[in-house]
Every structure is written in C-alpha cells, then in structure tokens.
Amino acid sequence: MPELPEAEVVRRGLDAVVRGRTLVAVEVGRDRAVRREPSMAAFVDALAGRTVAGTGRIGKFLVVRLADGDGRDVVVVHLGMSGQLRVAESAAEPRRPHTHVVWALDDGREVRFVDPRTFGQMWRDRTREPGGRPVTLGHLGPDALDDLTDASVLASRLANRRVRLKLRLMDQTAVAGLGNIYTDEICFRAGVSGGRPAGALADAEVERLVEVTRVVLTDAIVAGGSSLADAQYVDLFGRTGEYQRQHAVHARAGLACPVCGTEIVRERFGGRFGYSCSVCQT
DNA sequence: AAGCACACCTGCTAGC
C-alpha cells in the first residue's frame, strides 16, 4: 500500500503508541509475515520484554528502535502493498481477518500487523551504531524526504541512466520512498514526462523535480497520505488519507488535466501503469 | 551490468 507519505503517517502514529512501552508478548500467526528468522520462536523470544526507544523511517521502511540493549537492536517493518498497522485498545478487541503479528504492550493496548496480500514483512535487525541505519537497508538510496537536500543529490542518481525517469524514481536504490502514485504526481508537477531517459534531464528539470518532490511529499503527509478507491491504506487508528483529492493525474485516465484540460493518458511502465498529461509534461 | 520480466499473494471489479 504505502509509499513514503503513508509510511511516515503510520510512523508518527506508531511512535506515539509504542515509544517507552514494553512489548509484554509477541505473537506470530503467519510465518510469512516475519522474515530472515531461523524460527518464529526466535523472533518472539527476542522481542518479548523489550522496550521501544522510538521509531524511524527510511524510504518506505519503518524502523522500531529497541532500548535496553546496546542501542543497536531494531525491528524493521515494511507494509508491502496491503499491510496495515492497527492499534487495539485491548486484547479483547476482535481481530480483523489477516492479522499476522500482534505486539501486546504494557499498557494493555496491542499493535497488530494486518496484511491480506502478505507482501508486507518485518524482521529483527541491527545498526552499526545507535540510531544508525539498519544493516539490511544499506542498499537504499537517499530518502526522498529527508536526504534530497540539494539538487545534486538527485542529479547524481539520474546521471547517465537510460532507464525511463519514472522507473528510476521508483527504484529504491536510486531514491528511497517513491512508488507509483507519487512518481506520477511528481513528474506531472515538475512538467517532465516519466518516459524520458533518466539521464537526459536538464539541470533545471532536476532542480524542479527536487522542489516538487518536497512539496508533494510534505503536502501528502499533512493530508494523511493517499487512500485509493479500495481504501486499503488507513493509519493506525483506521483513518483514511485525503491526499488523493489533490492528485492531478494518478488513476485519472480519461479525465481532464487540472491545468490545461487535456485528457490524462495511461501508459504501461514495466509491469504497471503510469498516468500523465501529454501537454503539461514534455 | 543495466534494464527488464516475473514471482510472490489475496481481493475486488468489470465484462461477458
């Protein structure tokens, strides 16, 4: 489900719920939800009794930092396409279908990982230094919100690439956090076609991309993220996002471009569909 | 070695 804005909205909610809390019990109902573990028992035993120091995010990955160790233990969570973290006020609250992992907290609440398509996953990890990046996330490029501090950061990720811009922006090793929705919106607002070779952009176009990336992601977070028609994405408390109301092109094939009125077109990029305005984007 | 296709899953919708 989520791209960077949705992951960040979930992280903020999660932080408020788990920071300083102790995980009194951990339950795994479906092994596939927990990866990179010798056994589910190893995961459950390692987490039970641990206290949460705080949370972080790199791209679309959530990082739950554990206290009461050497400060380098974390749990990484990725929501995949359909994953949700949901708060239950007590263990008595009925579990939704596809609840795969439950963290019971010392205040009686539960954090539940719900994921119909099972592309989401979580695993224990380590950082090199306290507060650092988990070692399994070393392949990720700069975070699209926190690390694009200068146009040169993005320029170096695009330079000399022949792959199409939209696909390069969705490549998490190039820039971390952007997916199908936000690359559509960012390319539209930057006025560039996602079909152009990534390395063929002018300096001014890269600068515009960096600028609108900051604006789009920030606005989307403020709006609580994007919830599409199937309402797959909700926050910890079940609230849908509202940023889809501000989408200019994504999933709007056949409708009028909000700027020039031209019909928005849908085209295939690899295995998925992108949306754009052929007049506003060149 | 960069770029692409495909696999991994379940659920919903459009079309017949």
Next chain:
DNA sequence: TGCTAGCAGGTGTGCT
C-alpha cells in the same frame, strides 16, 4: 447470477 480475467500503493530474483 456466476464465472473469469485483469488490476491493485511493494520488493527481490534471475534472465538477457
């Protein structure tokens, strides 16, 4: 009404 095909915010792998 019921069936099927196709599509859905993701990442990782393995082929060319």
